[in-house]
Amino acid sequence: xxxxxxxxxxxxxxxxxxxxxxxxxxxxxxxxxxxxxxxxxxxxxxxxxxxxxxxxxxxxxxxxxxxxxxxxxxxxxxxxxxxxxxxxxxxxxxxxxxxxxxxxxxxxxxxxxxxxxxxxxxxxxxxxxxxxxxxxxxxxxxxxxxxxxxxxxxxxxxxxxxxxxxxxxxxxxxxxxxxxxxxxxxxxxxxxxxxxxxxxxxxxxxxxxxxxxxxxxxxxxxxxxxxxxxxxxxxxxxxxxxxxxxxxxxxxxxxxxxxxxxxxxxxxxxxxxxxxxxxxxxxxxxxxxxxxxxxxxxxxxxxxxxxxxxxxxxxxxxxxxxxxxxxxxxxxxxxxxxxxxxxxxxxxxxxxxxxxxxxxxxxxxxxxxxxxxxxxxxxxxxxxxxxxxxxxxxxxxxxxxxxxxxxxxxxxxxxxxxxxxxxxxxxxxxx
Amino acid sequence: xxxxxxxxxxxxxxxxxxxxxxxxxxxxxxxxxxxxxxxxxxxxxxxxxxxxxxxxxxxxxxxxxxxxxxxxxxxxxxxxxxxxxxxxxxxxxxxxxxxxxxxxxxxxxxxxxxxxxxxxxxxxxxxxxxxxxxxxxxxxxxxxxxxxxxxxxxxxxxxxxxxxxxxxxxxxxxxxxxxxxxxxxxxxxxxxxxxxxxxxxxxxxxxxxxxxxxxxxxxxxxxxxxxxxxxxxxxxxxxxxxxxxxxxxxxxxxxxxxxxxxxxxxxxxxxxxxxxxxxxxxxxxxxxxxxxxxxxxxxxxxxxxxxxxxxxxxxxxxxxxxxxxxxxxxxxxxxxxxxxxxxxxxxxxxxxxxxxxxxxxxxxxxxxxxxxxxxxxxxxxxxxxxxxxxxxxxxxxxxxxxxxxxxxxxxxxxxxxxxxxxxxxxxxxxxxxxxxxxxxxxxxxxxxxxxxxxxxxxxxxxxxxxxxxxxxxxxxxxxxxxxxxx
Numbered sequence: 001x002x003x004x005x006x007x008x009x010x011x012x013x014x015x016x017x018x019x020x021x022x023x024x025x026x027x028x029x030x031x032x033x034x035x036x037x038x039x040x041x042x043x044x045x046x047x048x049x050x051x052x053x054x055x056x057x058x059x060x061x062x063x064x065x066x067x068x069x070x071x072x073x074x075x076x077x078x079x080x081x082x083x084x085x086x087x088x089x090x091x092x093x094x095x096x097x098x099x100x101x102x103x104x105x106x107x108x109x110x111x112x113x114x115x116x117x118x119x120x121x122x123x124x125x126x127x128x129x130x131x132x133x134x135x136x137x138x139x140x141x142x143x144x145x146x147x148x149x150x151x152x153x154x155x156x157x158x159x160x161x162x163x164x165x166x167x168x169x170x171x172x173x174x175x176x177x178x179x180x181x182x183x184x185x186x187x188x189x190x191x192x193x194x195x196x197x198x199x200x201x202x203x204x205x206x207x208x209x210x211x212x213x214x215x216x217x218x219x220x221x222x223x224x225x226x227x228x229x230x231x232x233x234x235x236x237x238x239x240x241x242x243x244x245x246x247x248x249x250x251x252x253x254x255x256x257x258x259x260x261x262x263x264x265x266x267x268x269x270x271x272x273x274x275x276x277x278x279x280x281x282x283x284x285x286x287x288x289x290x291x292x293x294x295x296x297x298x299x300x301x302x303x304x305x306x307x308x309x310x311x312x313x314x315x316x317x318x319x320x321x322x323x324x325x326x327x328x329x330x331x332x333x334x335x336x337x338x339x340x341x342x343x344x345x346x347x348x349x350x351x352x353x354x355x356x357x358x359x360x361x362x363x364x365x366x367x368x369x370x371x372x373x374x375x376x377x378x379x380x381x382x383x384x385x386x387x388x389x390x391x392x393x394x395x396x397x398x399x400x401x402x403x404x405x406x407x408x409x410x411x412x413x414x415x416x417x418x419x420x421x422x423x424x425x426x427x428x429x430x431x
Numbered sequence: 432x433x434x435x436x437x438x439x440x441x442x443x444x445x446x447x448x449x450x451x452x453x454x455x456x457x458x459x460x461x462x463x464x465x466x467x468x469x470x471x472x473x474x475x476x477x478x479x480x481x482x483x484x485x486x487x488x489x490x491x492x493x494x495x496x497x498x499x500x501x502x503x504x505x506x507x508x509x510x511x512x513x514x515x516x517x518x519x520x521x522x523x524x525x526x527x528x529x530x531x532x533x534x535x536x537x538x539x540x541x542x543x544x545x546x547x548x549x550x551x552x553x554x555x556x557x558x559x560x561x562x563x564x565x566x567x568x569x570x571x572x573x574x575x576x577x578x579x580x581x582x583x584x585x586x587x588x589x590x591x592x593x594x595x596x597x598x599x600x601x602x603x604x605x606x607x608x609x610x611x612x613x614x615x616x617x618x619x620x621x622x623x624x625x626x627x628x629x630x631x632x633x634x635x636x637x638x639x640x641x642x643x644x645x646x647x648x649x650x651x652x653x654x655x656x657x658x659x660x661x662x663x664x665x666x667x668x669x670x671x672x673x674x675x676x677x678x679x680x681x682x683x684x685x686x687x688x689x690x691x692x693x694x695x696x697x698x699x700x701x702x703x704x705x706x707x708x709x710x711x712x713x714x715x716x717x718x719x720x721x722x723x724x725x726x727x728x729x730x731x732x733x734x735x736x737x738x739x740x741x742x743x744x745x746x747x748x749x750x751x752x753x754x755x756x757x758x759x760x761x762x763x764x765x766x767x768x769x770x771x772x773x774x775x776x777x778x779x780x781x782x783x784x785x786x787x788x789x790x791x792x793x794x795x796x797x798x799x800x801x802x803x804x805x806x807x808x809x810x811x812x813x814x815x816x817x818x819x820x821x822x823x824x825x826x827x828x829x830x831x832x833x834x835x836x837x838x839x840x841x842x843x844x845x846x847x848x849x850x851x852x853x854x855x856x857x858x859x860x861x862x863x864x865x866x867x868x869x870x871x872x873x874x875x876x877x878x879x880x881x882x883x884x885x886x887x888x889x890x891x892x893x894x895x896x897x898x899x900x901x902x903x904x905x906x907x908x909x910x911x912x913x914x915x916x917x
Contacts, residue, residue: 247435290470298470304457305465306473321472335458343454351447358440362433374436381443385450392453 003055006063010051013070014043020078020314021088027315035085042092043074046099050420053103057110058427062360065426068353069404069419073412075346076405079334082315083326087407094409098416105420113428114421118368121184128177131170132220136227153399154228171224171233172401172414175379176421179240183372186248190367194249218261229275232386232400238262240379247374283396296323300332300391304343311339326407328399331391346405347388354381360426373425376418475526477542480506484541484563486521486533488572489598489797494521495534497563509614515607516575519635520568520599520795523610528622533566533795536739540564540799540807562802569598569797577911578603581904585889588636588774591908594782594871594880596812597791601908604636638742641771642884645857645897646706646839647867648727648766650780650827653703653711654788655718655726657823662714664700664826674709676758683712683761686856686896703830704838706854708765715764720753723764729818730780730790732772737792737815745776767858774882777869779815782880784827785851785871788819832874835902840868842902847915849874852905854897863888868901872909879912881905 018040022032047070054061073095081088109116117124135154137147148156148167158167186193198207221238224230242258245251269276278293286294286301299322306317319325319333326333335343357377364370383403390397401411403418457465465471486495494517500506509524511517522532530538544561578589578601589603612621625633634640656662670690674683691697691707702710715723724747728734732747748769753760762768775793783790791812798809819827831851834840840852852870859865866885871877883901885891891900910917 243439247432247439250432250435287470301457301461302465302468302471302473304454305462306471307458308462308466309459318473318476335454340455340458343458344451347447347451347454351444354443354447355440358436358443361436362440367432370432370436374439378439378443381440381446385443385446388450389446389453392450392457394449394453 001063003051003059003063006067007048007051009067010047010070011044013047013067013074014040016071017043017074017077020074021081023313024078024082024315027313035081035088039077039081039092042095043070043077046095047073049099050102050106050416053106053420054423054427057106058424060430061423061427062356064356065353065419065423068349068356069415071349072346072353072404075334075342076330076402076407078314079319079330079337079405080326080407082337083320083333087326090409091407091412094412097409098413101413102416102420105417106424109424114369114372114425117180117372118184118187121181124177125181128174128181129220131174131177132224134170153230155230155233169408169410171228171230172410173417175233175236175240175383176376176414176417178237179244179375179379180372180421182241182244183368183375186244187368187371190248193245194251215261218265222265226273229273230399231269231276231279231396232383232390232398235262235398236379236383236386236400238265239382240375243378243382244371244375247378248371279396279398283393286393296329297391297393297397299323300329301393303329303332303336304392307336307339307342309340311335311337311342313337327401328387328397328406329391330402330406331388334405350381350384350388350403354384357381357422360422360429364425364429366429369425369428373422376422380415380418481543482507482563483509483524483534483543484802485565486537486541487565487567488570488575489568489600490571490573491567492572494568494570494572495523511610513572513576514611515609516572516579517570517602518607518610519604519637520570520602523613525610525614525618526616527618528613533568533739537566537796537799541566560801564807565800565802565804566796567798567800568795569593569600570602570795571600571912574601574908574912575603577601578904578908579605579607581907582883582885583890583904585900586630586636586886587884587889588640589881589883589904589908590637590774590778591879591881591912592778592782592793594785594791594877597782597793597815598797598812599793599795600879600912602637602795604634606630606632608632636774636884636886638738638773638775641743641745641773642865642867642886643767643770643857643859644772644777645766645855645865645867646708646711647777647780647853647855647869647882647897648770648772649703649706649711649764650784650831650853650869651727651730652715652718652723652764653699653827653830654784654819654823655723656699656714657826658726658820659718659722661717662699664698664703664830666699667696668699668702668710668713670695670697671709674712674761676712676761677716678755679758681758683708683765685709700830700833703853704833706834706839711765712761715761716757718764720750720760723747723760724750726818729816730783731776731815731818734816736775736779737794737813738775739795742775743773745772746770766855774884777867777884778880778882780818781853781869781871781882783816783818784824784831785874785877785880786824787821788817788824790815790818828871828874831870835870839896839898840870840902842898843868843870843906843909845872845906845910845913845915845917848872848909848913850906850909851877852902854902856896856898859887863891863893863895866891866895866897866900868897868905870905870909872913879909881908883908 018036021039022036134157135147139147144160146158148158150156155169156167221234224234245254282293282297286297314337317336319336322329361374387400387402389395403415482497497507498510500508522534524530524534543563591601592599685707727747732745792815794810798806800806835843835850835852839854843850843852850872851874855867857865869882871880883905885900888895907917
């Protein structure tokens with residue numbers, strides 16, 4: 001696929017978003033407004049901008065990544081617009097900011113490339129720990145950076161300057177930084193980590209001191225779970241860590257040990273925390289707890305079930321009845337109106353995006369870049385899987401965003417950066 | 432190193448395949464369940480805001496319709512032009528409460544199928560009609576209002592039907608309530624207040640409450656005796672001052688505590704005209720429990736009566752329960768003891784006699800038509816049972832004519848029409864008796880059969896009887912139906 005084809009596909013996504021906005025307006029009995037043109041313009045500017053940045057600074061990158069991301073962004077945007085036009089106009093700003101930051105990342109990496117990540121890995125580690133702990137700052141006071149309590153979770157940071165205030169979820173960015181750090185750390189230590197000199201019974205096990213990073217990651221995830229009450233981020237962080245250890249060493253033992261640690265942590269969490277218990281309760285029997293914990297899951301199921309094969313049509317369903325429809329439950333909202341047809345398309349696009357990302361990792365020759373790409377692909381795939389499985393009641397619900405589709409600046413930015421990083425890795429392999 | 436990466440990539444793709452299977456399960460296989468779940472707000476929203484069809488009476492008078500919601504252009508609200516008059520038959524469809532009546536039973540026909548889904552568009556292209564359909568009932572709004580008026584705010588019920596077909600003409604249960612205040616989303620307290628009202632306006636007395644049938648049950652006792660060949664209207668019976676009940680110290684006495692007329696013997700027809708308990712207690716003993724129960728069941732007791740919704744069964748105890756309770760059998764023969772009957776059931780008894788012994792299945796909905804008036808389905812009258820032979824029915828009918836002409840039911844007389852009837856004054860364990868009248872008219876070729884019950888004496892309190900209170904009500908309703916002056 002050529003760059004030209006890529007640009008045509010990106011243009012199609014922009015048209016898709018604009019067409020969707022027009023459909024929403026018509027279905028609500030309104031006249032077609034300037035929102036349609038504005039949406040088209042913003043999508044062209046955002047994806048066109050990233051496209052140009054890739055052309056300029058990573059022109060050997062694969063061409064499939066960005067179009068796939070743009071389809072998801074466009075579909076999600078139309079649903080956000082359908083749920084709340086004000087939210088959509090904010091999401092348009094986030095889209096522009098995300099594109100600028102992604103282009104900026106590609107520009108910043110144009111000379112030294114991903115080596116920069118390798119070089120500054122401890123700086124990255126420290127900043128990710130700091131970022132992760134930022135939401136635990138006091139929620140009140142004079143200090144311009146404050147933590148925020150949203151829906152019982154301490155995930156948000158409020159940057160409150162005199163002329164400007166913004167809130168963001170540092171956890172979203174930390175996800176990328178941690179993958180970068182781990183890729184660089186493991187690329188160096190993988191041989192030592194792969195040594196399995198100890199034996200317990202029939203099994204070779206890693207040296208206990210080599211397990212230290214696993215324990216640290218486990219504790220860090222637990223901090224996220226306990227202090228920030230964020231099930232999804234905690235699980236994602238830990239799983240990414242274990243997965244990267246496995247990919248670096250090829251030792252299944254790490255998966256086993258990771259699963260063991262997860263079982264212990266999960267059991268403790270289940271026993272100890274009411275919010276984990278209520279999630280389990282809602283998962284196992286949402287309709288028995290319809291008036292309390294199960295309400296959201298039940299509403300999601302009602303919405304998806306009402307969608308049937310072909311959906312109600314954009315703007316003609318009632319996805320506004322689902323709590324958190326524009327963030328965690330965006331998938332349920334979309335497929336109420338697009339039906340199973342929409343579900344299959346969306347899931348296929350995610351699967352393709354994950355496959356393309358893993359493909360970049362598989363084709364990379366450099367160990368660091370290979371691990372980096374694989375880690376990014378894994379975290380993207382797992383995040384999409386976890387929230388979809390939660391909404392579909394395959395797994396307990398973990399409150400994380402659906403990449404590219406959910407409303408939210410931090411999420412959109414981090415996923416744009418993820419794609420830009422993958423594009424850069426893909427480019428470097430062909431230089 | 433590519434091995435582990437491939438395996439993890441594969442694991443994630445397997446995860447996505449599971450998601451695809453699961454979403455198919457939820458949206459397609461479980462979809463209909465979720466779409467119909469009463470907790471799914473879409474069900475309610477679709478139900479209450481969409482247009483529903485008309486419910487009209489037999490003359491096209493509108494009993495329920497949808498009108499544009501004044502607060503929301505695209506939505507409809509339900510309107511019941513007759514207020515509380517038809518709530519126990521037409522029912523209502525609301526946001527907060529379970530649907531009732533025809534609005535419930537015929538909700539599928541009354542609702543609009545225009546859901547703006549692809550399948551709707553396909554259906555429209557295939558020329559299927561998605562508009563709500565209209566329900567044409569057998570009710571007569573003029574008769575219904577006359578019946579409500581005749582009942583004069585007394586708690587009770589009136590069921591009138593065409594004995595030849597089973598078409599329900601009037602279906603009254605008082606006290607009643609206006610469904611309109613219950614339609615909106617803020618009607619919870621109004622519903623709670625109705626529910627807590629000791630007068631029980633929500634109770635449909637016509638088919639969801641049973642009463643001892645009292646002397647109206649003597650029709651069944653008589654049919655049992657005639658059909659068994661035990662007696663004819665002219666059969667003479669010994670006329671005691673009271674009937675000693677076998678195996679018991681208690682006795683059955685007549686109203687007024689005297690003999691049945693002056694003679695030492697009395698014919699069955701005479702006893703029927705005077706409604707003598709002593710004779711009918713003895714008659715029940717002569718007939719025996721098996722025959723009495725079989726006859727009562729043929730009229731509908733212990734049976735599920737086919738109707739637009741499931742109605743409460745009227746009850747006669749099984750024959751075996753009387754084997755060592757002859758006293759109970761005698762009391763059952765005069766409509767007391769453990770007998771329980773709905774007003775609908777007793778209307779069917781009168782209708783069966785009026786229709787040569789054949790009880791027609793009662794029904795409220797004559798037909799369903801599309802919005803252009805083309806009939807889609809029409810109800811064919813069906814036979815519920817052959818409860819009495821034609822000759823027995825004719826003999827009982829003649830005795831019922833005598834009841835109104837010169838017996839306990841003279842208050843049901845209409846000068847230009849022969850009315851057949853039977854009164855009942857049913858003892859209750861507490862309070863004044865329930866006052867009954869069942870009958871049909873014109874006796875020679877009836878077009879209306881009726882059951883009237885006034886609960887606990889009504890306005891007459893202790894002093895009333897079926898003849899003094901219920902019979903005049905029946906007279907007014909029958910006169911209204913036949914278009915004659917009462």
